[in-house]
Amino acid sequence: MTFDEEYFNIGYLDRLSYRDTVVHRLDPRGKVIATMIFVITVISYPKYEVIPLVPFFIFPVLLITLSDTPFKFVLKKMLIVSPFAVFIGIFNPLFDTRAVTLADGVLISAGWISFLSLLIKFTLTTSSALLLIATTSFPGICTALQRLGVPAPFTSQLFFLYRYIFVLMEEAMRIVRARDLRSFGSRGTDIKVFVRLIGILFVRTVERAERIYNAMLSRGFRGHIPSMRQLRFTISDAIFVFLTIAFLSALRFFNITEMIGRFVQELAV
Amino acid sequence: MSHHLVAFDSVSFCYPDGTEALNGVSFRIIHGESVGIVGANGAGKSTILMHMNGYLLPSSGIITIGDLQLTKKTRQEIRRKVGMVFQNPDDQLFMPTVFDDVAFGPLNLGLPEEKVRERVDEVLKIVGCLSLKDKPPHHLSSGQKSSVAIASVIAMQPDILVMDEPASNLDPKSRRQLIEFLKDFEHTKVIASHDLDLILDVCKRCIVIRDGRIVADGLSHEILSDRGLLEENNLELPLSLQRVAYGNDKIMEGERWTT
Ligand SMILES: Nc1ncnc2c1ncn2[C@@H]1O[C@H](COP(=O)(O)OP(=O)(O)OP(=O)(O)O)[C@@H](O)[C@H]1O
Ligand SMILES: [Mg+2]
Numbered sequence: 001m002t003f004d005e006e007y008f009n010i011g012y013l014d015r016l017s018y019r020d021t022v023v024h025r026l027d028p029r030g031k032v033i034a035t036m037i038f039v040i041t042v043i044s045y046p047k048y049e050v051i052p053l054v055p056f057f058i059f060p061v062l063l064i065t066l067s068d069t070p071f072k073f074v075l076k077k078m079l080i081v082s083p084f085a086v087f088i089g090i091f092n093p094l095f096d097t098r099a100v101t102l103a104d105g106v107l108i109s110a111g112w113i114s115f116l117s118l119l120i121k122f123t124l125t126t127s128s129a130l131l132l133i134a135t136t137s138f139p140g141i142c143t144a145l146q147r148l149g150v151p152a153p154f155t156s157q158l159f160f161l162y163r164y165i166f167v168l169m170e171e172a173m174r175i176v177r178a179r180d181l182r183s184f185g186s187r188g189t190d191i192k193v194f195v196r197l198i199g200i201l202f203v204r205t206v207e208r209a210e211r212i213y214n215a216m217l218s219r220g221f222r223g224h225i226p227s228m229r230q231l232r233f234t235i236s237d238a239i240f241v242f243l244t245i246a247f248l249s250a251l252r253f254f255n256i257t258e259m260i261g262r263f264v265q266e267l268a269v
Numbered sequence: 270m271s272h273h274l275v276a277f278d279s280v281s282f283c284y285p286d287g288t289e290a291l292n293g294v295s296f297r298i299i300h301g302e303s304v305g306i307v308g309a310n311g312a313g314k315s316t317i318l319m320h321m322n323g324y325l326l327p328s329s330g331i332i333t334i335g336d337l338q339l340t341k342k343t344r345q346e347i348r349r350k351v352g353m354v355f356q357n358p359d360d361q362l363f364m365p366t367v368f369d370d371v372a373f374g375p376l377n378l379g380l381p382e383e384k385v386r387e388r389v390d391e392v393l394k395i396v397g398c399l400s401l402k403d404k405p406p407h408h409l410s411s412g413q414k415s416s417v418a419i420a421s422v423i424a425m426q427p428d429i430l431v432m433d434e435p436a437s438n439l440d441p442k443s444r445r446q447l448i449e450f451l452k453d454f455e456h457t458k459v460i461a462s463h464d465l466d467l468i469l470d471v472c473k474r475c476i477v478i479r480d481g482r483i484v485a486d487g488l489s490h491e492i493l494s495d496r497g498l499l500e501e502n503n504l505e506l507p508l509s510l511q512r513v514a515y516g517n518d519k520i521m522e523g524e525r526w527t528t
Contacts, residue, residue: 011407014405138365139365139366139369139405142365159364159365160363162365163362163363163364163365163405163406163407164363166407167359167407170407208359208360211355211357211360212360212361212363214322214324214360215353215355215360215361215363216363216373217345217348218322218348218351218352218353219373219374219377219421219422219425220348220349220374220377220378220425221373221377222377225364225373226372226373226376226377227369228368228369228372228376228382228385228386
């Protein structure tokens with residue numbers, strides 16, 4: 001199995017967030033707000049809209065370029081989760097067979113259009129979420145959420161998720177490695193052993209959780225994680241949020257693509 | 270001062286699976302004492318230490334920390350006084366960065382932010398990890414994790430410092446720094462370790478455990494030079510004492526070589 005690879009992949013996403021570019025330097029709160037507004041705007045489009053969604057790709061593309069994130073990496077991550085979107089949308093063309101005319105007179109079932117719209121929405125939202133993590137660092141996002149008023153139990157869960165996903169994966173990696181070292185060929189890798197391994201991993205995790213809690217208590221934990229991470233919301237953050245909102249509402253409330261289309265047509269005439 | 274006292278009075282402890290890990294352990298550690306706990310693997314050292322901050326409660330017997338008897342009710346209070354470094358540093362570093370982790374305790378104690386910053390820098394310097402301040406724990410080596418775990422506990426300036434194998438992952442220089450720090454630490458300290466040289470350097474008193482019982486309790490330099498006792502307990506003379514014991518032979522050998 002490529003467990004090790006998966007582990008290093010998560011580590012890679014984490015490492016990306018430690019770089020230093022214009023996008024990385026923006027205040028996490030600004031980025032969280034901008035991403036949220038972006039996602040809501042994209043989702044708010046009715047299910048048969050396709051063309052008006054296209055200009056929204058400017059947002060992720062701009063972020064990828066400015067933050068110097070490897071395009072292939074983002075693409076690969078999205079391909080991994082794309083089956084979910086395909087499964088959700090694949091029945092649309094089957095059930096929704098109403099015919100619609102495309103511009104040049106070709107007939108197509110409405111289901112295909114809503115399927116396409118769903119895929120575009122999926123691509124836009126996941127890529128922006130992915131970029132948020134790749135440019136902000138997970139703890140940064142947690143702190144931002146905390147400062148934006150998300151209740152402490154949620155944000156502390158996220159903190160621990162980030163810290164212990166690595167420990168847990170290392171633990172699993174050690175167990176899998178230990179098994180592989182002592183199982184020659186296929187013996188020892190069958191499903192029965194696998195189930196036992198999962199059991200061991202679970203028990204170890206529970207025990208570890210207890211020890212961690214104990215360590216926290218002995219350092220004065222009383223249900224609230226203190227944070228000293230300093231966030232500075234500067235002029236450039238304000239400009240960033242303002243531009244994003246302006247850009248998104250322009251796209252949402254004026255049909256830009258149609259306007260451009262008409263403009264080009266008029267030029268041609 | 271009675272508030273840094275650690276007293277065990279015929280403490281026994283049975284793990285839920287029936288393993289009898291402690292069997293009538295009694296000792297009394299007074300304020301400012303430094304005590305090493307040694308013994309073979311599985312002798313019960315970690316089990317004793319885990320009683321000191323109430324992680325485990327004795328099956329029978331009485332434990333007193335400071336002026337409090339250890340019970341379910343008092344253990345929260347006791348934990349505030351006892352700084353505990355565990356055998357596995359991953360359990361101890363739970364915050365996203367080294368800085369956050371070391372600052373966690375002092376912030377919970379209610380120190381103002383600049384004070385916390387100062388203290389974090391100070392303790393990270395002691396363990397030689399100041400340059401790792403902004404790193405996440407999962408990007409550290411095991412030894413670095415151990416050092417940071419130690420820093421995060423001493424940042425709380427506990428009255429009683431309890432350490433389980435603090436030096437097992439450290440390189441010689443970090444180990445030396447830790448020893449120097451422990452020598453200067455004037456409050457009560459209890460250290461379980463197989464590193465007998467560290468115990469000899471840091472602890473005046475030494476307790477030997479075997480199968481959950483105390484088999485010896487006395488001055489470190491006496492106990493740790495008793496070869497018979499140590500070998501009965503799967504231990505060896507500390508290296509520094511081996512050199513003294515064999516020193517004369519070695520010199521003679523050396524003379525033979527040169528002539
Ligand atoms: N969670 C547990 N459940 C059951 N038995 C345990 C548990 N932890 C330890 N033991 C048993 O209790 C005894 C004492 O263990 P302890 O961990 O205190 O040893 P130790 O002196 O710290 O050894 P080491 O030098 O290897 O760290 C051992 O026999 C061990 O098998
Ligand atoms: Mg132990």
